[in-house]
Amino acid sequence: xxxxxxxxxxxxxxxxxxxxxxxxxxxxxxxxxxxxxxxxxxxxxxxxxxxxxxxxxxxxxxxxxxxxxxxxxxxxxxxxxxxxxxxxxxxxxxxxxxxxxxxxxxxxxxxxxxxxxxxxxxxxxxxxxxxxxxxxxxxxxxxxxxxxxxxxxxxxxxxxxxxxxxxxxxxxxxxxxxxxxxxxxxxxxxxxxxxxxxxxxxxxxxxxxxxxxxxxxxxxxxxxxxxxxxxxxxxxxxxxxxxxxxxxxxxxxxxxxxxxxxxxxxxxxxxxxxxxxxxxxxxxxxxxxxxxxxxxxxxxxxxxxxxxxxxxxxxxxxxxxxxxxxxxxxxx
Amino acid sequence: xxxxxxxxxxxxxxxxxxxxxxxxxxxxxxxxxxxxxxxxxxxxxxxxxxxxxxxxxxxxxxxxxxxxxxxxxxxxxxxxxxxxxxxxxxxxxxxxxxxxxxxxxxxxxxxxxxxxxxxxxxxxxxxxxxxxxxxxxxxxxxxxxxxxxxxxxxxxxxxxxxxxxxxxxxxxxxxxxxxxxxxxxxxxxxxxxxxxxxxxxxxxxxxxxxxxxxxxxxxxxxxxxxxxxxxxxxxxxxxxxxxxxxxxxxxxxxxxxxxxxxxxxxxxxxxxxxxxxxxxxxxxxxxxxxxxxxxxxxxxxxxxxxxxxxxxxxxxxxxxxxxxxxxxxxxx
Ligand SMILES: Nc1ncnc2c1ncn2[C@@H]1O[C@H](COP(=O)(O)OP(=O)(O)OP(=O)(O)O)[C@@H](O)[C@H]1O
Ligand SMILES: Nc1ncnc2c1ncn2[C@@H]1O[C@H](COP(=O)(O)OP(=O)(O)OP(=O)(O)O)[C@@H](O)[C@H]1O
Ligand code: SF4
Ligand code: SF4
Ligand SMILES: [Mg+2]
Ligand SMILES: [Mg+2]
Numbered sequence: 001x002x003x004x005x006x007x008x009x010x011x012x013x014x015x016x017x018x019x020x021x022x023x024x025x026x027x028x029x030x031x032x033x034x035x036x037x038x039x040x041x042x043x044x045x046x047x048x049x050x051x052x053x054x055x056x057x058x059x060x061x062x063x064x065x066x067x068x069x070x071x072x073x074x075x076x077x078x079x080x081x082x083x084x085x086x087x088x089x090x091x092x093x094x095x096x097x098x099x100x101x102x103x104x105x106x107x108x109x110x111x112x113x114x115x116x117x118x119x120x121x122x123x124x125x126x127x128x129x130x131x132x133x134x135x136x137x138x139x140x141x142x143x144x145x146x147x148x149x150x151x152x153x154x155x156x157x158x159x160x161x162x163x164x165x166x167x168x169x170x171x172x173x174x175x176x177x178x179x180x181x182x183x184x185x186x187x188x189x190x191x192x193x194x195x196x197x198x199x200x201x202x203x204x205x206x207x208x209x210x211x212x213x214x215x216x217x218x219x220x221x222x223x224x225x226x227x228x229x230x231x232x233x234x235x236x237x238x239x240x241x242x243x244x245x246x247x248x249x250x251x252x253x254x255x256x257x258x259x260x261x262x263x264x265x266x267x268x269x270x271x272x273x274x275x276x277x278x279x280x281x282x283x284x285x286x287x288x289x290x291x292x293x294x295x296x297x298x299x300x301x302x303x304x305x306x307x308x309x310x311x312x313x314x315x316x317x318x319x320x321x322x323x324x325x326x327x328x329x330x331x332x
Numbered sequence: 333x334x335x336x337x338x339x340x341x342x343x344x345x346x347x348x349x350x351x352x353x354x355x356x357x358x359x360x361x362x363x364x365x366x367x368x369x370x371x372x373x374x375x376x377x378x379x380x381x382x383x384x385x386x387x388x389x390x391x392x393x394x395x396x397x398x399x400x401x402x403x404x405x406x407x408x409x410x411x412x413x414x415x416x417x418x419x420x421x422x423x424x425x426x427x428x429x430x431x432x433x434x435x436x437x438x439x440x441x442x443x444x445x446x447x448x449x450x451x452x453x454x455x456x457x458x459x460x461x462x463x464x465x466x467x468x469x470x471x472x473x474x475x476x477x478x479x480x481x482x483x484x485x486x487x488x489x490x491x492x493x494x495x496x497x498x499x500x501x502x503x504x505x506x507x508x509x510x511x512x513x514x515x516x517x518x519x520x521x522x523x524x525x526x527x528x529x530x531x532x533x534x535x536x537x538x539x540x541x542x543x544x545x546x547x548x549x550x551x552x553x554x555x556x557x558x559x560x561x562x563x564x565x566x567x568x569x570x571x572x573x574x575x576x577x578x579x580x581x582x583x584x585x586x587x588x589x590x591x592x593x594x595x596x597x598x599x600x601x602x603x604x605x606x607x608x609x610x611x612x613x614x615x616x617x618x619x620x621x622x623x624x625x626x627x628x629x630x631x632x633x634x635x636x637x638x639x640x641x642x643x644x645x646x647x648x649x650x651x652x653x654x655x656x657x658x659x660x661x662x663x664x
Contacts, residue, residue, distance in 0.1 A: 060494025154613045168378025196549035201593035201604035230595035267523040269552035276556035278531035287478035
């Protein structure tokens with residue numbers, strides 16, 4: 001395998017829900033509200049080769065954004081290592097850390113919360129490139145117009161404020177802001193979820209062009225399995241804070257191994273399926289506040305045995321370049 | 333009201349934004365109906381006016397925007413004639429909207445239980461607090477929120493993006509309204525949870541006759557759920573009809589381009605089809621058809637506004653040169 005651009009080992013994040021003022025008052029008044037620990041990311045290891053695209057898929061709330069934010073250096077991990085270009089993030093000199101922070105850019109899931117409502121689009125996109133010398137302050141309008149065009153935004157809109165844009169337009173402002181500092185590694189958190197398919201196609205094509213032209217590397221978080229299949233080389237599947245399966249894209253979609261992956265692929269909606277009768281999820285949806293013992297998936301798994309309730313299945317290589325965390329693989 | 337009065341009948345609705353830079357005709361002559369228990373999918377270009385159509389129906393257009401003409405008949409009554417106070421009563425009660433941004437539903441400083449109990453008791457003051465809490469708890473369970481008891485005592489920021497969206501969905505379902513306008517409700521959710529939400533939504537339509545407008549760019553979800561589909565471009569519905577008819581035999585050039593951009597099993601490693609050019613700024617839309625700069629079939633005729641026609645039975649489109657020969661290549 002080529003040398004990893006980014007490697008994370010045993011990455012973990014726990015959120016302790018400290019009570020805020022209202023909560024503390026409620027507690028004083030006798031409410032049973034208490035502090036809780038969420039195991040958002042629980043010992044995750046992945047390695048991403050330069051120029052590669054790794055798709056990250058998993059249930060809502062399973063820790064994908066949290067993992068992405070730790071990799072982008074925005075959120076400090078509770079435990080574990082992040083190694084970027086061979087250097088531990090925590091061992092970097094201030095200069096190296098500044099460089100890494102520019103080179104690793106994140107496109108956020110929530111375009112509403114991630115854009116400063118009091119800034120004009122030209123400044124949202126142009127602020128960092130000017131500050132870091134990618135363009136002169138006097139050329140900010142040309143520079144920003146060019147980036148806006150690349151993500152399919154009309155540069156005429158550049159003097160507007162974020163609230164004057166539709167959801168998909170705001171998402172593209174976030175993409176433009178990330179691309180404006182010429183990143184090498186992009187963490188895309190549901191970056192194209194809010195876009196209609198024609199603009200989605202445009203942005204996916206743009207991502208692929210950038211990969212080819214600039215050798216960009218991607219961690220691509222998405223719920224849309226068709227998009228993930230289209231763009232990724234490898235796919236990582238997470239469930240409740242842990243990785244349950246890692247495989248080359250073709251292998252995963254041809255022959256999913258983990259029961260959660262199989263459930264996911266069964267539910268992928270398709271344009272040629274009409275008038276469906278939807279079914280509720282079988283079993284109980286577990287909580288990250290109180291994850292099930294053993295295999296986290298056992299309350300929903302059709303193959304669960306007693307062993308699954310007690311013993312955590314380890315993520316192990318079941319075939320060349322394929323990993324899965326399920327006891328069923330031990331039988332064979 | 334007769335039995336065949338549709339739940340919602342929108343006629344020639346126009347909502348414009350009067351900005352300093354000019355008038356943005358975000359919604360410009362939109363007409364469609366939603367029958368009892370019917371699901372209408374509203375899809376289209378990002379920025380084409382889908383959300384603003386929803387806001388106009390429930391009377392939440394903020395200045396500088398204004399509904400300038402048209403009718404919004406809800407069970408026969410024109411909502412545009414209602415006083416603000418009457419409209420407020422209807423909202424969250426007989427008509428509910430699930431916003432693209434869940435924080436438009438959720439109040440960040442109130443705990444989730446407080447918000448849900450308020451919603452229930454605003455509709456029916458005779459419900460006891462304990463009963464309301466029990467219903468709130470059930471509603472969270474229905475949308476797949478684990479540990480609903482603990483989650484009820486949380487504040488919105490303590491949820492992941494997708495969980496927040498599910499809380500907003502649960503609130504919209506609470507009072508079993510006659511009409512739900514759902515704006516990108518499942519975009520942030522993984523496909524198994526999405527299936528659960530679609531199941532609950534479908535159940536509500538079938539059992540209580542709730543009607544739904546499902547705004548999304550996910551054509552596959554619309555395919556499985558909706559009875560009818562409306563495709564928007566540049567503030568107008570350019571094609572509408574029964575779901576099978578439109579998806580299998582789209583006749584408007586924009587609809588054809590849209591369907592051609594969907595990634596799938598055999599697109600990996602290839603560029604996706606992209607509709608050429610980009611969506612024009614609403615501030616300087618061309619006279620006539622808004623799609624003309626990007627349309628392969630455009631000619632001089634398209635400089636006039638295409639009126640609504642029925643080139644095939646049960647289909648309404650706005651186009652001078654519909655694709656009636658289905659064998660033509662997309663983009664031809
Ligand atoms: N600031 C926070 N405080 C407390 N808990 C948090 C915080 N941020 C995230 N969490 C919790 O951590 C878990 C993982 O959240 P995360 O946002 O990473 O999920 P996700 O996989 O990105 O989900 P989604 O697909 O819904 O965006 C969730 O249970 C969430 O409630
Ligand atoms: N406050 C505002 N001032 C000026 N223009 C606005 C305002 N709000 C919305 N618009 C414009 O109205 C148009 C329609 O917006 P709308 O939010 O309805 O789009 P949409 O179809 O829902 O798109 P998306 O799929 O991206 O959410 C957009 O072009 C937007 O720029
Ligand atoms: S370990 Fe057991 S419960 Fe977990 S996925 Fe495998 S069979 Fe199912
Ligand atoms: S009216 Fe003309 S420009 Fe518009 S979609 Fe039809 S052919 Fe194309
Ligand atoms: Mg997330
Ligand atoms: Mg919208």
